[in-house]
Structure formats: structure tokens, C-alpha cells
Amino acid sequence: MSDSNKTYGFYGWENADVLPTDPNYKNVGTPCDLYDLLSKIWQRDTCAPRMASEWSESNKTLGQCSITAFLVQDIYGGEVYGILRPGGNYHCYNVVDGKVFDLTSEQFGEEAGTLKYEGNPLQLRQDHFSKREKRLRYELLRSRLQEAAGAFRKMRRFGQQIPYEKCYEILEKQWRGVLSLEGDNGYPHSIVVDYFFDCVTGKIYFHGAKEGYKVDLIKLNPKACFCVYDEGFKKDGQWALNINSVICYGKMRFIDPEETIFQDSLKRLGRKYYTSDEEVTNEIERAGSRVLMTEFSIERMTGKLVNES
Numbered sequence: 001m002s003d004s005n006k007t008y009g010f011y012g013w014e015n016a017d018v019l020p021t022d023p024n025y026k027n028v029g030t031p032c033d034l035y036d037l038l039s040k041i042w043q044r045d046t047c048a049p050r051m052a053s054e055w056s057e058s059n060k061t062l063g064q065c066s067i068t069a070f071l072v073q074d075i076y077g078g079e080v081y082g083i084l085r086p087g088g089n090y091h092c093y094n095v096v097d098g099k100v101f102d103l104t105s106e107q108f109g110e111e112a113g114t115l116k117y118e119g120n121p122l123q124l125r126q127d128h129f130s131k132r133e134k135r136l137r138y139e140l141l142r143s144r145l146q147e148a149a150g151a152f153r154k155m156r157r158f159g160q161q162i163p164y165e166k167c168y169e170i171l172e173k174q175w176r177g178v179l180s181l182e183g184d185n186g187y188p189h190s191i192v193v194d195y196f197f198d199c200v201t202g203k204i205y206f207h208g209a210k211e212g213y214k215v216d217l218i219k220l221n222p223k224a225c226f227c228v229y230d231e232g233f234k235k236d237g238q239w240a241l242n243i244n245s246v247i248c249y250g251k252m253r254f255i256d257p258e259e260t261i262f263q264d265s266l267k268r269l270g271r272k273y274y275t276s277d278e279e280v281t282n283e284i285e286r287a288g289s290r291v292l293m294t295e296f297s298i299e300r301m302t303g304k305l306v307n308e309s
Helices: 031-038 049-054 065-076 105-114 132-148 164-173 213-220 260-273 277-290
Strands: 079-084 090-096 099-101 176-182 188-194 196-198 203-208 223-229 242-254 292-307
Touching: 031 065, 031 132, 065 079, 065 090, 065 132, 132 164, 132 292, 164 196, 164 223, 164 242, 164 292, 176 213, 188 203, 188 213, 188 260, 196 260, 203 260, 213 242, 260 277, 260 292
Parallel strands: none
Antiparallel strands: 079 090, 090 099, 176 188, 176 223, 196 203, 203 292, 223 242, 242 292
């Protein structure tokens, strides 16, 4: 935890005393404590590409605002707002329980004192993360923070870890994965399922019957693990298969049919497997009322290249 006598340079630090609402980050502490952790993991590869050449160890918060603000929202809740900057981009900051703070304000140097933190528009992650590179930088920063905070353990054979761009490619291209839930008597229950991955929201969608063993298990414990792997490849002259796999940890929730996302996710899932929109429409009209749609919010993602030899 941060030293109560320590001062910080980011805007609003004096009143940034909120605590995590996400149990995965229970050890993070206040935003000041979070700032201390982030100061160790903000790097050039998490900086916005247009600013990466200017990033330095002495200006670690440069180009980190949006991914940091949405990570802060994951941990503490609240809202993300944006200050319009020259060039049309928004500088993001957080408001939680009426407390306004900006962990990356120091990047502006003396200009930071002129920033206005009132009357600014709300920022939505689906808008920011429609830029794939930004979503991938967020994944990278989140993963490093989870390991630094002890929320999830670090991959032991980290030399085999694959980039998040490759993880997304696998989740988007593969047809099926293995969903694992906590089953009866403590035994894991794993099933092969069709799925659709939304790379903007970082959520995975499944369809199925409205009742059954899987539904009962999700009601008892929404935490789940989902694993996907590719076809693999062999190097010239070698027998062993090299396989890329992705493991996601997160929570499941049933989507109410009245939610807009119900029909949207059902159609997008259908388009992945059917050859035409007409087939999708016909199938939804025929069996859509009997379908239960489930949303899986990814809280941790890792990918690894494994050689069978």
C-alpha cells in the first residue's frame, strides 16, 4: 500500500481513496497504490503508436490514457470521461463515487494544470476498442497488472507465450472450443461448444437449450474457463505438431431475450456457421424462441505455442 505521507503528481490524487469493487483486484488498494503498480509496467509497447517514439522512462504515462482509464473502471467502477485535445482525440480520466482523478495527467507537463475536468463527454470502451491496436494494448497492460497485483499467476513457461494479436486471431478463426465449469462433487465439467468472439468488447457468446446440466452449473457458479486451439503446423523434417492455444477465464451470464444484444449476438453467431443471412434468419424464426444465449466476459487471457515433442 502507498505511504500516507507520499505525494503524487497525477490530478486528483489527494481524494483518490476509493477501493476496488472487482474481487480479482482486491490487493490493488487505492488509485495511488494502482499508480505505483502501473509505474512499473507502463512501457513503450502499451503507448499509443503515434506517440511511441516520444515515450521514455521519464514520461511513462505518455500515450497510456484510454487503456489505463478503462482498466481503472474495471477495478473501481465509475465512469470514463474525455477531454477533447487538438487533433480530435480525447484524453481519458476517471470519476468514481464523485472522486475525479487522472492517473496519466503527468504526460502533459506544465500544461496539465490547464486541463478542465468538468463538462466533458462520457467515453465508451466499445468506441475506443473498435481500434484493434488499442484493445490489444489494453489486454497487454491488464495482463501485466494482474500478474503484478497477484490477481492471476504468471505463465511459468513465458517464453512460449504468444502475442495477444495471435490470441485474437485464433479466437476469431476457430470454430469450436472447450468450455469448463465447476461440476457436481467438485469434478470439472467440460464440453465442446460453438461460439462467437466479439473482439471489440472482449466477450464470447454461446447458444444452447434453456435448461440442462450446463445451465444448472452456471447458475451455481458463473466462473468458467474456455480453451481454443488451432490446427497446428509441422516444421520441415519434424514429426512434432506445434499448436497455438488460448485459455480465457471469466464469468458467464444469461442474456435476457429483451436485451438488444440477444438478437445481435444470435445473428452474429449464426453468420459464423451458416452460409447466408437468409439461412440465419430462417433458423432464428424456426428455433430462436427456444434458444438461451450466454455471454462470457473475459477477465484473463493467455496464449501459448506448444511443441508436442
